[in-house]
Amino acid sequence: MYSDLHHSDPVLAALLVNSLREEEGRLNLIASENYASQAVLAAQGCPLSSKYAEGYPGRRYYNGCAAIDEIEALARTRARELFGAEHANVQPHSGTQANMAAYYALVDPGATILGMDLRQGGHLSHGHPANFSGRTYKIVSYGLDRETERIDYDAVQKLAEEHRPALVVAGASSYPRAIDFGRFAEIAKSVGAFFLADIAHVAGLVAARLHPDPTPVADVVTFTTHKTMRGPRGAVVLSRTMHAKGVDRAVFPGVQGGPMLHEIAAKAVCFHEASQETFRLYQRSVVANAAALADSLAAEGFRLVTGGTDNHLLLIDLSKSDVALTGKQAATLLEEAGIVCNKNVIPFDTRPPDVTSGIRLGTPAATARGFGSEEMRAVGRAIAGILRAPDDEDVKKRVRQQVHDWCAAFPLGVERRPTAPSSRKVFQA
Numbered sequence: 405m406y407s408d409l410h411h412s413d414p415v416l417a418a419l420l421v422n423s424l425r426e427e428e429g430r431l432n433l434i435a436s437e438n439y440a441s442q443a444v445l446a447a448q449g450c451p452l453s454s455k456y457a458e459g460y461p462g463r464r465y466y467n468g469c470a471a472i473d474e475i476e477a478l479a480r481t482r483a484r485e486l487f488g489a490e491h492a493n494v495q496p497h498s499g500t501q502a503n504m505a506a507y508y509a510l511v512d513p514g515a516t517i518l519g520m521d522l523r524q525g526g527h528l529s530h531g532h533p534a535n536f537s538g539r540t541y542k543i544v545s546y547g548l549d550r551e552t553e554r555i556d557y558d559a560v561q562k563l564a565e566e567h568r569p570a571l572v573v574a575g576a577s578s579y580p581r582a583i584d585f586g587r588f589a590e591i592a593k594s595v596g597a598f599f600l601a602d603i604a605h606v607a608g609l610v611a612a613r614l615h616p617d618p619t620p621v622a623d624v625v626t627f628t629t630h631k632t633m634r635g636p637r638g639a640v641v642l643s644r645t646m647h648a649k650g651v652d653r654a655v656f657p658g659v660q661g662g663p664m665l666h667e668i669a670a671k672a673v674c675f676h677e678a679s680q681e682t683f684r685l686y687q688r689s690v691v692a693n694a695a696a697l698a699d700s701l702a703a704e705g706f707r708l709v710t711g712g713t714d715n716h717l718l719l720i721d722l723s724k725s726d727v728a729l730t731g732k733q734a735a736t737l738l739e740e741a742g743i744v745c746n747k748n749v750i751p752f753d754t755r756p757p758d759v760t761s762g763i764r765l766g767t768p769a770a771t772a773r774g775f776g777s778e779e780m781r782a783v784g785r786a787i788a789g790i791l792r793a794p795d796d797e798d799v800k801k802r803v804r805q806q807v808h809d810w811c812a813a814f815p816l817g818v819e820r821r822p823t824a825p826s827s828r829k830v831f832q833a
């Protein structure tokens with residue numbers, strides 16, 4: 405692999421090989437990451453990356469786009485069919501740019517947007533003051549019920565009535581429960597607002613009908629293709645026909661220049677893969693694995709935000725578990741043992757975001773490697789062992805060895821046919 409690169413740039417080639425070895429030898433539990441298939445990677449690495457094609461199929465500002473038009477048209481058709489959407493724009497380079505384009509398409513600068521608070525599970529692009537969203541719009545944030553740690557829909561309704569937003573945004577980065585998009589749509593409608601569902605995290609589950617689908621009830625849906633979708637880095641905006649022109653204009657020339665054709669080709673591959681039964685089985689395993697990890701950690705005495713998970717991720721509340729660690733300390737200790745995750749604020753956290761009282765764990769990447777529920781339960785026990793004995797080098801060494809054995813048993817880059825997970829009820833559309 406990379407033989408040309410070894411020849412032309414040995415320094416970078418060595419760094420790349422190192423980083424791949426590092427990834428190969430660790431257990432990735434970062435909820436927003438995944439491993440794309442070899443077919444997706446092949447499309448991403450193709451020479452289309454150099455082609456300029458500002459505009460859309462049939463309406464380009466550059467010549468020589470006939471074959472490229474077919475690729476983008478195919479990606480759009482597959483995205484529409486996968487989610488049952490009326491229109492798809494497959495050009496956004498990232499989830500944040502997809503959201504930016506969606507806002508531009510739906511509301512004017514200065515408009516009021518009602519979105520989920522980052523500290524309660526939302527995303528930067530849903531109105532954080534340091535983000536374009538918080539700087540361009542008047543943001544009203546909603547959050548969770550203190551008791552249940554679930555979205556307080558009645559409170560969202562009240563905020564909507566009080567502030568009369570032009571746009572309501574639903575979707576989250578660290579919310580372990582299913583989101584009731586139907587309720588959000590009703591709230592938006594009741595105050596005459598547009599409704600945007602950002603399913604960056606759960607898109608793969610939605611495509612597999614394992615999470616409620618916002619497409620029939622939202623004006624616009626955005627999602628990233630590199631998280632649960634297992635595709636290339638990038639994003640998509642789905643919309644109703646009435647918003648199609650506005651969305652297309654907002655993506656280009658609104659917030660982007662030339663599209664990344666290699667990523668669009670890889671998105672087409674991703675949507676094809678996501679339409680297969682194997683993808684649905686993979687997503688069922690992702691959800692079952694998250695449930696197994698949650699059960700195992702709860703049995704070890706850790707408190708999970710909301711008590712568990714409906715989707716691909718979970719949050720450990722370290723402040724109410726029997727360990728004296730911050731999220732930052734816990735994530736560092738786990739990394740030393742070969743388990744990679746991220747520190748994360750928990751609802752109503754009193755610690756700052758660079759310290760936190762929680763860690764977020766997700767199963768998409770480990771499941772793509774082939775980990776099953778039995779392994780995930782053992783992973784839960786290993787995490788508990790590390791966090792309970794932070795100074796015990798023997799425990800760390802044992803877990804490192806176990807991670808090494810798992811990684812050898814489930815190498816990266818091997819396409820597996822997932823089998824249906826046996827246990828656990830999951831949401832069925």
Ligand SMILES: Cc1ncc(COP(=O)(O)O)c(C=O)c1O
Nearest residue numbers: 436498499500527576577602604
């Ligand atoms: C809910 C949500 N929306 C948008 C994004 C932004 O995606 P990107 O990092 O590609 O800009 C994320 C990323 O984590 C996310 O979780």
